[in-house]
Amino acid sequence: MVTETELEILDQIDALNEKIRQTEAYRHYCKYRTLLEQDEEVAGLIDQFTRLKMDFEEVQRFGKYHPDFSTKRREINQFKKKLDMHPVIMEYRRAEYQLQEMLDEVLYHVSISVSSHVNVVSSNPFFSVSSDSGGCATGGSCGCQSAG
Incomplete structure (x- = not known):
């Protein structure tokens, strides 16, 4: 059963x-997501990268002992760079990052x-609520924080 307070929340x-949907960051993300989905050249590059990745x-x-290991690794790295440098993919990733940054900030607030004392899960260290480290046996390397 849902309470009136929960409905209000x-x-x-x-x-x-x-x-959030009215922000420039969201509109920019949607624009480039659509371009990414509709661009035939990008779709071809992604398909080709997927095949190269499966081959690799x-x-x-078999690890580095396979005779084609170095060649395949170099081939996939070169193609990944080509894929990453495509203007539509570059702008999509930039828009995705900006939207994620905004969402992280909203979540933080x-x-x-x-x-x-809430643990905010984010890859951005700016949103670390507590300066205490630790909280687990890894000394904080897992990213957790103690309730401090």
Whole structure:
């Protein structure tokens, strides 16, 4: 059973979601996602990369001792660079990063408004709520933080 408070929170989440969809970062991301999906040249490059990757994975099973290991690895790395340098893919990745950065910041602000001890999961170290490290046996290398 959903309470009135939970319904209000869900309504506020919907409103926040709508505000995010109105941002330039979101529109830019959608534009390049559509271009990425519709560009035949990009689709061909991605298909070719996928085939190269599958070929390399087959060779990689035997490690560096396979006679084609170095050749296949060099071939896939060169093609990956070509793929990454395509203007549509470059702009898509930039837009994706900017949108993710904005979402991380929104999550951070929502989290700290609930509690200053909330662990915010983000690859961006700026959003680390607590300066304490540790919390597990790895000394904090896993990215967790103690409740401090």
